[in-house]
Amino acid sequence: MQFGIFTVGDVTPDPTDGRTPSEHERIKAMVTLALKAEEVGLDVFATGEHHNPPFVPSSPTTMLGYIAARTERLVLSTSTTLITTNDPVKIAEDYAMLQHLADGRVDLMTGRGNTGPVYPWFGQDIRQGLPLAIENYGLLHKLWRTDVVDWEGRFRTPLQGFTSTPRPLDGVPPFVWHGSIRSPEIAEQAAYYGDGFFHNNIFWPMEHTRKMVGLYRQRYAHHGHGTPEQAIVGLGGQVFMRKNSQDAVREFRPYFDNAPVYGHGPSLEEFTEQTPLTVGSPQEVIERTLTFRESVGDYQRQLFLMDHAGLPLKTVLEQLDMLGEEVVPVLREEFARLRPAGVPEAAPAHPATIRKESVRGSS
Incomplete structure (x- = not known):
């Protein structure tokens, strides 16, 4: 089981003091969080892609290349x-380059995003x-697997005798997750190619998540990639922790109430009841996260959103300490204990990373 964090890179005023970080501060903070994630023993750092204020991560591969170093x-x-709005040729080139720079420690999650104006x-x-x-x-799938591509479609100019460079590291493309909250067509696409399906369930009830993941599992088996239980599933999550749950609720409430994405809507209590948002003690986060398995089955990746809504960097770093020291070790043990034989523990890793870990482990 892989555990990590993801960021949407919002630049949001802190509602407790009114201070808004600069874009420079926010970008540097995201890097700091990635380094902290590795320090506390997490497995994955993921960044969103946005091209409009109040978000800053417009160039994910630039940021991830810097973090890789x-x-x-x-x-x-x-x-x-x-x-939808990136040229598949550029995606093929950019992520293959990142794959080489990071010695294989790269995958990506494709999606349509949630900002309508980005299309025009x-x-x-x-x-x-x-x-x-x-x-x-x-087209992206073909570009990574075929050295010389002839292709024609509806939305871009045809390709004739085209080779994207660099080629994927050791001929193995990055693993791809298809991210979707509401579109069964994307669950079907993930299943058709035998890729991973990631349901970012931070705003939706678990019943909806269960249906989407269930559809993906059924179609994964239908397309001959394995049993439904062997399908590669990832979930999003959202937590805020303090040693005492009452302190967590009191501290997080002003951030929740004023957050751009869900502020001024349902109360914190209503939202935590209806969605996977967990605000409380580390033990409460452990117990709530373990219930996700009851809805979607054994899955391979759990990413948490922690640095949003104007939360100060110092506070988020404290959250990562608790996540890495108190929460994830217990979750690893429990998920491993419950996982049946034959069900993948994690998303497929690039052979280069496996070789590196083997060398490190034997030294």
Whole structure:
């Protein structure tokens, strides 16, 4: 089981003092959190991709390449790579380059994002969002697996005798997750290719998540990739912790109440009851996260959102200490104990990372 954090890179005022970090501060803070994630023993750091204020991560591979140079074990990923508005050729090149620089410690999550205006900014039509996602990923998949590509589709100019460079490290493309909250077509796409399916369930009830993951598992087996239980599943999560649960609720409430994405809506208590958001003690986070397995079965990756809504960097670093020291070790043990034989423990790793770990372990 892999555990990690993902960031959406929002630049949000701290509601307790009104201070807004600069873009420079926020970018540097995201790097600090990635380094902290490795320090406390997490497995994955993932960044979103946005091209509009109040978000800053417009160039995920730039950030992840910088983090790769400063880490040794951390898997570097995205919590969205915009498959609809990025050219698949550029995605193929950028992530293959990152794969080489990071010695294989790279995967990515394709998605359509949640910002409608991004489509015309990049010359696309939001009404074609799903066809774009399907066609563009089909081309990306081919570019990484075929040295010389001839291709023609609806949404970009044809390719004739084209080779994307660099080629994937050791001929093994980065592992791909297909991220979606609400589109069964994307669950089907993930299943068709035998890729991973990531449901970022931070805003939705677990019943909805259960249905989406269940569909993906059924279709994964239908397409001949293995049993439903062997399908590669990832979940999002959202937590805020203090030693005492009452202190956690009191401290997090002003951030929740004013957050751009869900502030001024349902109360904190209503939201935690209806969604996987957990605000409380480390033990409460452990207990709540273990219940996810009851809804979706044994899964391979759990990412937590922790650095949003204006929370100060110091506070988020404290959260990562608790996550790495008190929560994840227990979750690792419990998920491993409950996992049946034959069910993958994690997403497929690049052979280069496996070789490196073997050398490190024998030294």
